Amino acid sequence: xxPNDEALSSKIxxxxxxxxxxxxxxxxxxxxxLFGMTPDEMYRRxxxxxxxxxxxxxxxxxxxxxxxxxxxxxxxxxxxxxxKLGHIxxxxxxxxxxxxxxxxxxxxxxxxxxxxxxxxDIASGEGDSSRYLSTTGADVVSRDLSGSLVKKxxxxxxxxxxxxxxxxxxxxxxxxxxxxxxxxxxRSFDDDSEKFDVVSCMGRSFIYLLTRENYExxxxxxxxxxNPGGKIVLQGRECVKGYDDISWSExxxxxxxxxxxxxxxxIKDLDSGVDFVWRKxxxxxxxxxxxxxxxxxxxxxxDGKIKELKVVDSDEYFSLQHLDKMADMLKKAGFVNVGxxxxxxxxxxSDIMFALVAEKPKPKAVGKMSAxxxxxxxxRLRR
Ligand SMILES: C[S@@+](CC[C@H](N)C(=O)[O-])C[C@H]1O[C@@H](n2cnc3c(N)ncnc32)[C@H](O)[C@@H]1O
Numbered sequence: 001x002x003p004n005d006e007a008l009s010s011k012i013x014x015x016x017x018x019x020x021x022x023x024x025x026x027x028x029x030x031x032x033x034l035f036g037m038t039p040d041e042m043y044r045r046x047x048x049x050x051x052x053x054x055x056x057x058x059x060x061x062x063x064x065x066x067x068x069x070x071x072x073x074x075x076x077x078x079x080x081x082x083x084k085l086g087h088i089x090x091x092x093x094x095x096x097x098x099x100x101x102x103x104x105x106x107x108x109x110x111x112x113x114x115x116x117x118x119x120x121d122i123a124s125g126e127g128d129s130s131r132y133l134s135t136t137g138a139d140v141v142s143r144d145l146s147g148s149l150v151k152k153x154x155x156x157x158x159x160x161x162x163x164x165x166x167x168x169x170x171x172x173x174x175x176x177x178x179x180x181x182x183x184x185x186x187r188s189f190d191d192d193s194e195k196f197d198v199v200s201c202m203g204r205s206f207i208y209l210l211t212r213e214n215y216e217x218x219x220x221x222x223x224x225x226x227n228p229g230g231k232i233v234l235q236g237r238e239c240v241k242g243y244d245d246i247s248w249s250e251x252x253x254x255x256x257x258x259x260x261x262x263x264x265x266x267i268k269d270l271d272s273g274v275d276f277v278w279r280k281x282x283x284x285x286x287x288x289x290x291x292x293x294x295x296x297x298x299x300x301x302x303d304g305k306i307k308e309l310k311v312v313d314s315d316e317y318f319s320l321q322h323l324d325k326m327a328d329m330l331k332k333a334g335f336v337n338v339g340x341x342x343x344x345x346x347x348x349x350s351d352i353m354f355a356l357v358a359e360k361p362k363p364k365a366v367g368k369m370s371a372x373x374x375x376x377x378x379x380r381l382r383r
Contacts, residue, residue: 017208018310019125020146022299026309029276033246033254033267034239035346042345043128047202049343050235050355051136052108067344069107070094070352074342076320077240077350097320098340101327106339109357111198111231113138115173120196120225122182123205127153127175131160133200134173141196143180143188153177182206183214186221195227202235207314210292212329215317219333226360232335234326236318237345238352266300273302288325291316320354330358 024039031039049067072095079091098105113119115137121130126149130142144150154177161172180188182201199222209215222232246267248255253270263280281295292315299307317325320342327338335358345353 016148016310017146018297018312020148020310022307022309023146023149024126024152025274025299026276026297029254029267029269029274032252032269033249033256035351036249036252036348037346040128043125043203044132045345046235046237046353047129047132049345049353050109050200050202050233050341051111051113051133067347067349070342070344072098072105076238076352078238078321094320094340094342097323101324101338102331103323103327103338103340103356106341106357109231109233109339109341109355111233111357113198117197118195119198119200120185120222122180122185122199122201122222123203123208124153124177125149125203125205127157127177129200129202130175130177131157131172133198134175137173138198139174140176141194142175142177143182143185144177145179145181147179150177150179183209183218184221185218186225194225195230196225197227197230199226199230199232200235201233204235204237204318206234206236207316207318208312210313210315212288212317212325215326215329216332219329219335223333223335223360228360228362230360231357232330232360233355233357234318235353235355238320238354240350240352275300290322290325320352323356326356330356334361335359336361 027039031037031042035042037045072093074094075091076094079088082088083091094105113133113136117136117138119130119133119138119140121133121140121142124130124142124144125146127142130140130153134140142153144153157172157175157177178188182205186192206215209218219232226232246254246256255268255270256265257268258265264277265280266275266277268275277298277300279296279298281293283291283293285291292313294311294313296311297309299309301307316322323340330338338356338358340354340356342352342354345351
């Protein structure tokens, strides 16, 4: 089925997230400043590093140079910084973190995608990750909470397939876009017997579930949506470069400043004169020692007009520092063979893409595995 407006006739009413209106402009400014890339480039690169098989860009950009997969001796710059500040005695290696979490370091996520395979891409935004996954030939079902982003995804998809961008549309598998809440994804399907070979959540989107309880219940639901032997892949990012480290860049035409009175951080786009401002947000540390942050953002135009973007909630559960907690949640939901792939994302090595991949066991490996296993675990967790 090719995407059309009917895809929006979901049972779930369109609801906006902090990513709705103004998303493209804010992400564009932020990506150029933080990563030295356009958002298209960054999402392609992230998805490509996960699947190891994304062909040339859908948007006509040159292929990015390969960057190294990180090995066991790698130490995160955040940990190195924490050690310098005296917060920790020794910065652990990736191998030490993986061992503690009971996961394997892998060089590839081995999703085995191709024609005939079905992928559920969750929190898919404007559909970049979904389209890149579909370039493997797999059929992709795409879900995002934001109605305006789902609409945008459909428009962009049509543009590509209708040959506005010549020669690219031909390589795409089938993608269907619709609204869906990743915390209650089953509700966005008419047919509750839908099954997938891969469930993906790219672009670090998993963090917006925000609590351990939400993560655990969502993972149980994804487990039930997978075929036996199917894989889940959660892709994250470690921004080694904080806002404090961004300098004015001639190449990306972006610069950074902090308002001394409010403490708000602004990235300025030198070309358009638009400021992308993060208000200083609230931060709490929960009982598990995980940082939970809330911050609102706005765009300030050269004529002084302000466009408010909504509050974005995020947390640090899904980070290299808390690998053990994430691995624990995956295993509790029933997943096995949890692996971690980490690779440099940015050209200058200051940002890391990582992906946790895990498998739903095949029946013979677990004895009697029946439909509803994940839900039963979920009910047990809720008791
Ligand atoms: C950083 S974007 C990632 C886009 C996409 N995965 C990619 O890599 O191209 C984060 C996305 O998460 C979506 N999102 C946030 N909360 C969500 C929820 N509860 N359910 C579904 N999507 C959600 C936002 O609307 C936004 O599109």
